[in-house]
Amino acid sequence: MAHSIKISYSACHGCVNCIKSCPTEAIRVINGSITIIKDLCIDCGECLRACARKALGLDDDDWELIYTHGLVEAIPDPTFFAQFGSFWYPDAARTALSDRGIDLLVDESEDAFDLAAYASARIIEESSSDHLPLISTYCPSVIRLIQLQFPELLSRIIPVENPLEIAAELWRSRTKSYAPLTLFAPCPAKITLIRDPIGREPSPIQHIVAIRKVVHTLMASGVKVSQFDKSLPSNWRFATWAIRGGETKHISKFASRELTVLAVSGLRNTIDLLQQLELGRFRGVDFVECRTCDLGCFGGVAAPESRFLSHLRNRHVETEWSLTPERTDELASMYDRTKLWKTREPIPSKQRLPLSSDLTEAMSRMKQMKAIFAEMPHIDCGACGRPSCKAMAEDIVREQGEITDCVFKLREGISSLANQILSLANAQPHTLKKSRI
């Protein structure tokens, strides 16, 4: 498992703010700078938010190079259109950006998101109530969180491909072009979605750039997008996926019965919901949408605009929700004809590395770990460079740390050494007279 967080070692001060913010305890501070345990990182971006020194960044591609190289075939993330002073209608944005050498794949995005929503609705309707609720695949961070911490829920992930990738495949099959595709990503999770896809062969998208960089270039070049023109087709249902609840709303429009859906955003809400789902709550719910960022993808760390403003903008522009029978037929035929919407392979679980490959050895190490943990101060101060005393005890049995890494244990050690020295100093040779003090 790869991740898309870049560390600037010169800026990292070795403070412990980021290790505390990580929901999967994936970060350690060793020798004054941080390391990320690749297998545990879910790319939620919490550490970037916690770092005051901006020592953490996104490991995306070089936008300057891509932009100056020629025509950019770009898949806009749904968050893209609300990042400027006003909401950019996708069609208007496409027209305006075509002069700048960017070809926004708006039609393919619309088709792909419609197809994903249509496929999801069909799968939900065909599932028996025992297998509901199903979980959205849209947020890659949520998928990684489930792989790591909620493996029981893997069977509930809806087998629908991420629509951003469906859009890329639709474009390839329509144009037969081999030109590289670029995704404008709002978060590290979507970068990793492309770089290290789960449950599929390499992604059909080649380059990924943080939306922030694209927006800055465009703003600096003074691009103007004509305001809403009534004659423009309002085909941008897909842009609502940037807000919490957008996906569930879209899916509900394609369902033949009324669906009971839940949509939550933010890391804490996501973890709470998955825990409750694992306990078998939510009977009667058909579908859950989780996003690890607050307010949905607008809260992503690579989105430059205030999430509150972009959220407000998206909510206040209207799109056409009623579907013509022709459109529904078109989607039904795409659903039957192509299998582009379907995930290729089941998503595997990614549980923590066992303490040892041998069970007896692992059990004895676990016992050792508990004994070490019992001796710890249990205040999770982070001064040892680990997020908690428990993580520290685990690192020690994995031979990745010493007990003296703990400042409290070190102090205890020094104090007992000092006592020993004192008692040695007080022991006098028999040939000397006892001092009379």
Added chain:
Amino acid sequence: MLGLSSSVCRRAAIITYEAEMNLVIHGGGGKIIANIDQDSVEIMTVDQGPGIPDVGLAIKEGYTTASDHAREMGFGAGMGLPNIKRNADVFEIDTEVGVGTTVRTVIYFQSGQ
């Protein structure tokens, strides 16, 4: 940490929980012994309680002899033994009226469930 799948842990937890309730409600106390092997875990539940007169009936879902007191607290739905059986790869019950009951279950770490 131990490299066991979450389903093995879940099944072992269900079995011990149900066995514990059976010991408290029917067995008048007893012992739960877990033997952990390289490829399986064996959970033995031993009591010196009243025994089960009709085992066939006892492992039927919904059959219960729990007291009203236990049922008022939400237990005794007649799902204990059936639940244990469903989650175990090996399920053996040895009982004698007036002497006690021993339930032996085994979960294999690599089983299909």
